[in-house]
Amino acid sequence: MAIGVKLVSNEEASPEVKQLFEQIEKQMGFIPPTMRAMANKPEYLKLFLEKxxxxxxxxxxxxxxxxxxxxxxxxxxxxxxxxxxxxxxxxEAGVTDEEIVELLSIIDLVGGLNHFNNGLMIKPSEK
Structure with missing residues (x-):
């Protein structure tokens, strides 16, 4: 669902967009709503996929x-x-729940430290 932007369906897609959709579906197994929204401007969808x-x-x-x-x-x-x-x-790449929680713990630690330093406006010191 997108607010204010139509998600382009397979039936409504231009030949160029249909080709891009086939490429996306082959790679991902489905076409995400984000890419259906981008399909309103095919040049942008193509650029995004290349990027x-x-x-x-x-x-x-x-x-x-x-x-x-x-x-x-x-x-x-x-x-x-x-x-x-x-x-x-x-x-799908074999990452475990433990690894994902470890990632989140790093985000928590570093994010909290960032907020602390920003809140006190602590600047890096030179050695």
Whole structure:
């Protein structure tokens, strides 16, 4: 569900969007509502998919770490859709409940420390 923006259905999709939807469904097993909303501007959906492929694809940082970072950012931004997506992807990658709780404990520790330092306006000291 999206507020104020139609989610493009398979039936309403242009040929270009249908091709993108097929690519998404092949990769993810379904078409997320976010991408159905993006389909209102096919050029943006195409750009997003390419950016995702480049950023989340092979690189110096392994895929599991990238998913942990993505989940962390999603938690900090309170994005329910992304939290669900990245948690599921991590589970598919073999991550345990214990590892996810460990990640959340790190977010709790560092986030709390950040709030403490920001609240007191503590600046880094030079050595």
């Amino acid at each position: 995702s492929r480049v950023v989340m694809g092979s690189g110096k940082i392994d895929g599991k770490t990238k998913l942990f970072v993505a989940l962390t950012v999603s938690i900090l931004n309170n994005c329910e859709m992304c939290i669900t997506t990245y948690t599921n992807k991590l589970k």
